[in-house]
Amino acid sequence: MAQKPGIPKGTRDFSPAEVAKRNYIISVIRKHFELFGFQPIETPSFENSSTLMGKYGDEGDRLIFKILNSGDFLRKVDDALYTSKDSTRLTGKISEKALRYDLTVPFARYVVQHQNEIDLPFKRYQIQPVWRADRPQKGRFREFYQCDADVVGSQSLWQEVEFVQLYDTVFSALGLKGVTIKINNRKVLSGIAEVIGEKDKLIDFTVALDKLDKIGEEGVKKEMLEKGISEAAIEKVQPLFRFTGTAVEKLDRLSELLGSSEEGTKGVEELRFICNTIEATGLEAATLDLDVTLARGLNYYTGAIFEVAASGVAMGSIGGGGRYDDLTGIFGLKGISGVGISFGLDRIYLVLEELGLFPETVTSSSRALFINFGEAEALYSIKAIQSLRRSGIKVELYPDNAKMKKQMQYADKRSIPFTILVGEDEMNKGHYTLKNMQTGEQKAVSLKELTEVLAV
């Protein structure tokens, strides 16, 4: 019995039209990555588990797709472990490889492994799929593409400035207006935790603060209390709940609040440099928004934190990034600072689709279809087709001598703009009947004229 076909949850097939649109986005991103001096690398779709495990927190470990060992792997597991039903420990024994969870950790591995071949600062970009064993949701898949640009080996804040401009340029090129690039700094968050006397609860504190726009002031306070953050501390962060104004105003107030924290003050100065510089250079399509509640993806960030949100659509962040001072340290190479950003291809696709921002021209169908009237006519046609293709014009011959109605319908449904009819009459006269499928008008033309009309 034939089995019912299907694909795993959270994965998708892409039709020709969808691939064309995805390629359009990728080409825009790639073009600008290169324009900013980044070079492409690629890494394997799966890594050794040890490379990935423990890099994304417990939650991350749970979401990593593990690959079962080959062979009779259970034979190597001792009975005690097997009967203990300890999945976590057993996994370590029967799975030694795992699918890539993001592009940053494999990049860190790459840098360390190839440290003698690369020149610092090293600017690389990477456009590849990643996998997460997450439960699917709107804009959330188990297989999706990330488009990352990172630079390692430079602590300069000019990198942060350039990344803001890179975001702006790409979204501008995609016609996506009203994008908000939210920026924050891990040192500022750390400083806040310090001055309110909750330095050891930094993660709990920032995770709760990050939810402000989602669960509101009361919700955040409630969560902080639940995590054991004192009333007095919450009282001190009160100003952050209504933190409005221009970047300069916010920075001045932050500067005041964090005066006693050396780290916090440093963070404010970093933000001030980035905001002032962007203020001076200006942005095209995006707005830079200093958001002290931004804290996501905190795990390895040490300086700037970025997150990008599109306006007018209910969609999670379409990009994110930040600075990590010692990412390669875990692989044995200390003191290399990195900073980078990521574009979420699949979410950008959904946003462009929802806002109707894909250009008409992205789908790449043939310019013309030659109607097949039989052997001799097809041979005559294929010669013209060879010539047209040499001129870079996408044309094709209907493969069978089917009824004209069927051939016309085929061209119509595939939105091929022209059909070319070559029958006995045309062959004798040495010309071609070119039909415009939109207007319905048709005329006899020479091969030269055909080439001119179809070339665009």
Add this chain to the structure above:
RNA sequence: GUGGUUGUAGCUCAGCUGGUUAGAGCGCUGGAUUGUGGUUCCAGAGGUCGCCGGUUCGAACCCGGUCUUCCACCCCA
């Protein structure tokens, strides 16, 4: 991982507290029209009602499980 939701023709969906042979629109195939697509008309094909089990004289409908969809939480692009 937690809670909810969805699944009926290729697609979008009807289908009455459980009652003959499960319907519509669009699409598809053929014809009206043997060198002309889109419009119109005619005819036709196409469904293990997600899957497995249970209750019942009888299940698309009720119950359990499972898979899938979408949504919220967690977390994140």
